[in-house]
């Protein structure tokens with residue numbers, strides 16, 4: 001099986017806090033891979049380095065066979081991400097947000113397709129600031145899919161949601177895998193990891209333990 005993400009000896013410190021202290025990961029094509037660990041372990045830092053949103057101090061990162069540090073744009077075309085706390089303009093609607101984000105990519109899905117897929121049809125033209133937490137999270141997942149990514153990053157995709165909505169979103173995440181996407185997610189929740197992940201890495205103080 002081929003690798004979708006290969007990270008080698010990734011290091012990133014904030015001042016004297018080592019958020020990633022020599023992390024190596026190998027994520028295979030078509031799997032759901034979980035990063036598990038306590039608050040402040042370094043999970044978000046690792047994901048943001050892989051996505052090119054943070055500059056590592058050192059280490060290698062390959063995404064879909066592309067050297068992501070040398071060619072971040074090419075790597076980004078292949079990935080989608082739903083990071084913690086979706087922040088959009090108060091008055092933008094899901095339909096508008098999906099059209100706007102789609103405009104940044106050569107390959108993209110139509111807003112209507114994503115609105116249906118993520119159960120947002122009824123809220124398509126509703127202002128973002130009036131959506132519920134679960135609806136915002138659905139929109140975050142839909143936005144992560146706008147460029148039909150090979151690889152999807154989900155940072156705590158179901159945290160803070162009620163059990164019904166969590167179950168629905170977990171169904172969506174399993175569907176991502178069935179549709180052939182590779183998923184890298186973070187969670188604090190062992191039960192969630194067990195329900196979703198093929199493999200996990202436990203992160204503590206910036207290291208895979």
Ligand code: ATP
Nearest residue numbers: 014017018019037038039040041042043044045046
């Ligand atoms: P959580 O589960 O709480 O989201 P996490 O595992 O995602 O945590 P990170 O957000 O990667 O952890 O944080 C790792 C460490 O780096 C923490 O000690 C955090 O305080 C520190 N850190 C993260 N971002 C910054 C920043 N921009 N400046 C300084 N320190 C930071």
